[in-house]
Amino acid sequence: MGIIIPLLLITFCCIIIWRAGDGFMAASEYIGRNLSDGVRGATINAIASSMPEVFTSLFFLFILKDAEGFSGGVGTTAGSAIFNGMVIPASAVLTVIAMKMTKRVEVSRKVMLRDGIALIIAELIFLILISGATLYWYHGLLLMLVYVAYIVFMFATMKRSQRKEQLEGRVVEEMVFVENDEPQGPFLKGLLTFDLERIFIGNNRISGRRAWSLLVFSTISIALVCYFLVLACEWVGADTYSIAGLGEFNGLGIPVMFVALILASAASSFPDTIFSIKDAKRGQYDDAISNALGSNIFDICFALGFPLLLFTLIYGPLQIPPEMVALSSELRFLLWLLTVLIVIIFVSGTYFGRGKSFLLLGLYALFVLYIVGRGAGNELAQSIADWLVSIVRFFRIG
Known part of the structure; x- marks a missing residue:
């Protein structure tokens, strides 16, 4: 019973994050x-879909107010980065194959190399900086600046011809959005199913005002549910916990x-x-994968950097015990190794x-087994x- 309650709460959080994420996606x-497909996937979509990581890391740090809270943020962002790089692309590709939309997906190696190399560099900075x-x-500020540099690079490499094409197509794009006459159903049904797009837009034409309203409300909803997600994870990891x-x-x-x-x-x-699967269904395969890679850069740079900056400005420097330093170094180096393998x-x-797809899912299953083994004190996982820690210490980066 002690594990069932937080697991049920986490399941509820997943559903709300999913529904709020749909609204966030429509608005973003x-x-x-x-923006061009690849740029939109790695920036707007990546930021929109990574808001849960931001709030989860924020609440971990401000609820626990110590190194363990920071480690929860590291676990969330690193674990999410590994999930994004392995499970999401595989799920998106297998979905369109199962729907017989295609037998295999063709992706731009240029986009994959661009986002992959940027992610490897960002994680290397993360490995060296947060030690x-x-x-x-x-x-925290330096981590956030790494993401800013990535955004600047993305827009700088967006070809001038693409910019012109996008500007010329603006009217057409707006028509696609405003002429969506698919009936959304009654407002009450939207409330009962937490369908934010139905609530804020319904059968009306989407506009900048409605899009921003939907974006703000979706953000607030994600923030609130992430608070309960952090509580549930804290309960799972605790020796004992109480509920009034x-x-x-x-x-x-x-x-x-480990829980995070x-x-x-x-x-x-x-x-x-959800973002990547929908992009894949539309045939936007570069977006489907670059969204996952771009989300990883946002996760490790902004979703962890912003809470760290805010916390240390309010409470002062954060002291990390030696055992937590070793654990964090192990995880960050493992993340970097897996990312290199994913990009290859x-x-x-x-x-x-x-x-x-099955290779990536198999690798993620091994990662989960390793983390479960570490949490259970398994000898092989500990070795x-x-x-991993010995390599980090050899190069003096942890």
């Missing part, structure tokens, strides 16, 4: 309608970072999954089919962890 697509026993406000009126229950008694790596990261990645899989060949 309208706002970013004049040591004390973290200051400028660590229900009594005291037993948790698993494991570090919250699997449960919080998967729950917060729901919008990313992406760029090896022009097509993305069942083989690559792998010791090896």
